[in-house]
Amino acid sequence: MFEAIKDIFRSSRLRKMASDIPTGFIPLPEISTANVVIDVEEPGFDLLKEDILAWGRSTGIKVNIFFFDFRKLGKDELLLTSIQTTILKRELDWIGMPDMDKISTLIEEQSDLFISMIDDSDFPIDFISKCTKARFKIGRYPYKGDAFDMVITGGQTEDLRSDSRQIFAAITDFLNKVR
Numbered sequence: 001m002f003e004a005i006k007d008i009f010r011s012s013r014l015r016k017m018a019s020d021i022p023t024g025f026i027p028l029p030e031i032s033t034a035n036v037v038i039d040v041e042e043p044g045f046d047l048l049k050e051d052i053l054a055w056g057r058s059t060g061i062k063v064n065i066f067f068f069d070f071r072k073l074g075k076d077e078l079l080l081t082s083i084q085t086t087i088l089k090r091e092l093d094w095i096g097m098p099d100m101d102k103i104s105t106l107i108e109e110q111s112d113l114f115i116s117m118i119d120d121s122d123f124p125i126d127f128i129s130k131c132t133k134a135r136f137k138i139g140r141y142p143y144k145g146d147a148f149d150m151v152i153t154g155g156q157t158e159d160l161r162s163d164s165r166q167i168f169a170a171i172t173d174f175l176n177k178v179r
Contacts, residue, residue, distance in 0.1 A: 009095045010123055017107075017131045023149050026112060026136040028175045033062045034113040035106055035134065037125065038164075040069045040080050048117065048164045055172055061113075066106055068118060068125065087124065096123035107131040115171060116140060116148070117164050138171055150174070 036052050038045055049065060056063030067081040070089040079086060084102075091099040106128060114134030118125045119141055129139055129147040139148040152167055152174075 006095045010097075010127075013095070013097060014127060014130055017127075019107075019131055019133045021110065021133050021135060023135055023137055025149060025178050027178050028059065031059075031061055031112040031136070031175075033064075033111040034115065035064045035066065035111050035132065036115045037066045037068065037106075037118055037128065039118045039120075040067050040086075041071060042117065042164045044163075044165060045080075048168060051165055051168055055168075064105070064111075066103075068122075070122075092124060097127065098124045103128060107133065109133065110135070112136060114138070115168075117168065119153075119164075140167060 034056065038048060038052075042048065045067075052063055052065060055061075065085065067086040069079065069081065069086050072089075073079070079088075087098045087102055091102060093099075110133040112135050114129070114132045114137045116125055116129055116137075116139040118139075121141055121143070125141075126143045126147065129137065129143060130145065137148045138150045138152070140152060142148070142151045142153070152170055
């Protein structure tokens with residue numbers, strides 16, 4: 001019953017805040033800004049972050065990276081990323097909405113490309129994916145309502161599914177081919 005109530009509030013919030021900017025495939029030379037979301041629990045997320053930043057430098061694209069960190073941190077554990085660009089589990093409200101002050105840059109400023117490297121169905125990333133004002137959206141999980149223009153789910157084997165660096169390489173390879 002409680003989940004049904006949460007779903008009603010989530011749907012209402014999504015209808016109110018979903019982006020109305022038309023999206024579609026954009027050739028790489030037309031992309032000047034990109035927002036990327038990474039889960040810090042992803043194996044090798046540090047290497048993925050470096051791959052994304054290197055790609056941005058090599059293509060001349062201004063890249064902003066945001067992080068989801070839903071781990072339960074112990075008293076002596078430190079955050080692995082910047083607090084300004086990291087969405088923490090404790091910052092979600094009762095329906096799973098991220099703190100709007102934290103994600104305002106991500107969803108309010110228009111960008112050319114949005115890439116979600118998160119491969120799950122959690123509401124916070126679903127919300128961000130549908131509300132971001134990017135002109136081209138790429139993701140790893142096919143949310144209800146088609147949040148993305150392109151979804152890369154990985155191969156039949158678990159290797160590609162769990163290797164976010166290979167997924168990102170496949171995304172950049174595809175972007176190089178879009179004309």
